Amino acid sequence: MKPIWLQNGLEGVVPTTLTLKNIPDQVYERLKAAAAEHRRSLNNEAIVCIQSALMPPKVSPAEHLERARQIRAELEGLQFRAEDIDAAKRQGRA
16 A cells, blocks of 8 residues: 555655644544544544645536536436425525
């Protein structure tokens, strides 16, 4: 398995060490659970989380358009009532 910095095309870049202090218990537990779920070390899970927050993958306009077409095709023929749409909009806003 390649180190994370080689997987992302950063070959030749020497990784820097970072020490995190005063991590809230809840954050640590969630990171630990995510690492176990993804079968990664705690360190690699932290790196993946930081990378996904600071360096999200770029999606081209063509990819956005293709995804919109896929969704539209999946929904074709379905009918939505106005009250269902309004309920969906309100969901989670409380």
